[in-house]
Amino acid sequence: MDKNFQEEFTQIIKFQPPLYKQRHQFVKDLVEKYKPKKVADLGCADCSLLWMLKFCSCIEVLAGLDICANVMKEKMHTLSPLPVDYLQPSERSLTVTLHHGSVAHKDPCMLGFDLVTCIELIEHLEESELKKFPEVVFGFMAPSIVVISTPNSEFNPLLPGVMLYRHPDHKFEWSQAQFQSWALETARCYNYSVEFTGVGHPPTGMEKVGFCTQIGVFVRKYPQTVQSEKPTEAVYKTVFKAVYPSLKDEKYLQNAVISEVMFTAQIIKHRLMSKHKEYGDDPERKSKFQPSMDCFSDYLGKLVVEKNMEPFVSGNEVYIPLTTIFSFPKVNRLCGTFEKLCKLIAGKVTLSSDGSAVMFNTEYE
Numbered sequence: 148m149d150k151n152f153q154e155e156f157t158q159i160i161k162f163q164p165p166l167y168k169q170r171h172q173f174v175k176d177l178v179e180k181y182k183p184k185k186v187a188d189l190g191c192a193d194c195s196l197l198w199m200l201k202f203c204s205c206i207e208v209l210a211g212l213d214i215c216a217n218v219m220k221e222k223m224h225t226l227s228p229l230p231v232d233y234l235q236p237s238e239r240s241l242t243v244t245l246h247h248g249s250v251a252h253k254d255p256c257m258l259g260f261d262l263v264t265c266i267e268l269i270e271h272l273e274e275s276e277l278k279k280f281p282e283v284v285f286g287f288m289a290p291s292i293v294v295i296s297t298p299n300s301e302f303n304p305l306l307p308g309v310m311l312y313r314h315p316d317h318k319f320e321w322s323q324a325q326f327q328s329w330a331l332e333t334a335r336c337y338n339y340s341v342e343f344t345g346v347g348h349p350p351t352g353m354e355k356v357g358f359c360t361q362i363g364v365f366v367r368k369y370p371q372t373v374q375s376e377k378p379t380e381a382v383y384k385t386v387f388k389a390v391y392p393s394l395k396d397e398k399y400l401q402n403a404v405i406s407e408v409m410f411t412a413q414i415i416k417h418r419l420m421s422k423h424k425e426y427g428d429d430p431e432r433k434s435k436f437q438p439s440m441d442c443f444s445d446y447l448g449k450l451v452v453e454k455n456m457e458p459f460v461s462g463n464e465v466y467i468p469l470t471t472i473f474s475f476p477k478v479n480r481l482c483g484t485f486e487k488l489c490k491l492i493a494g495k496v497t498l499s500s501d502g503s504a505v506m507f508n509t510e511y512e
């Protein structure tokens with residue numbers, strides 16, 4: 148490389164967004180593309196990638212692994228559910244777990260993942276660990292997709308202040324040819340295909356240098372073998388586990404349905420009562436307001452209107468049929484079936500004696 152040219156660039160190379168963010172964004176884009184349900188991040192360090200991935204709605208299981216428990220513990224609280232997650236439980240389920248251990252060891256908790264990410268991990272491995280790594284990740288874990296990123300040593304002369312390696316803990320840094328030959332051999336051994344890309348573009352005119360971070364995306368060629376064929380002892384230590392509230396959990400679904408039923412019933416009651424007041428006590432006019440659902444169709448959306456399904460006032464009580472409430476899209480989507488609605492609110496909401504309508508006293512809001 149021309150020395151003057153090189154010196155000129157070492158002064159100006161600054162990635163925007165920063166390189167680590169570009170790497171994480173790369174993984175996020177991959178998740179959006181392949182929609183894996185179970186993702187494991189090996190060498191997860193301060194959990195920043197995991198934190199970003201918890202917002203990907205396709206993911207139901209997230210796991211992190213690192214040999215350094217302290218670095219994981221620093222920010223692991225950011226992976227805990229927030230109050231808003233309890234107030235509005237999500238439709239998907241999500242479990243986040245952090246394990247303390249080495250990628251050189253197999254543990255059954257790492258089985259069954261769709262995507263495994265190893266971002267800037269391999270260059271931290273000792274020779275003996277790097278030797279075991281392919282068998283653990285590709286042979287044992289055998290996810291559908293593996294992403295491995297590592298520094299491209301050919302880019303180093305362009306980076307200011309890099310003498311040998313970019314980080315004092317790096318055991319090696321590979322050129323593009325070195326990484327690609329290791330990756331191709333690994334892919335061949337374990338029946339994966341691999342494609343190379345990267346983040347951190349080289350300056351114009353220096354394209355040969357390649358990306359600052361080189362990335363291999365490995366895709367498994369054949370379906371995974373049955374997992375029960377892989378018995379192995381647990382060696383990792385679980386240091387964190389969070390189960391997010393989800394509507395898949397009956398307890399949270401019941402709460403959500405009850406509040407939605409009450410909210411819907413209140414809206415209907417409110418409309419009904421204002422009409423009631425409008426028509427006063429004139430029995431002839433009063434009878435007019437009662438059956439027509441059209442008067443508040445703007446609130447009710449597409450209701451199944453039948454005479455016997457309409458809300459009505461009797462004495463001090465307002466009756467709002469469950470069938471009417473069930474026809475509201477949100478209640479309908481939450482419960483799925485009318486039977487499920489009845490089951491979820493049984494004993495939790497005051498119903499008419501035959502159980503067909505929600506009952507409110509007109510005197511109380």
Ligand code: SAH
Binds near residue numbers: 250
């Ligand atoms: N993946 C992170 C940072 C990687 S730094 C990111 O994207 O920002 C490398 C991490 O790998 C460190 O946290 C280090 O503790 C961890 N590590 C090193 N050797 C390991 C091993 N044998 N098994 C698991 N993790 C290891």
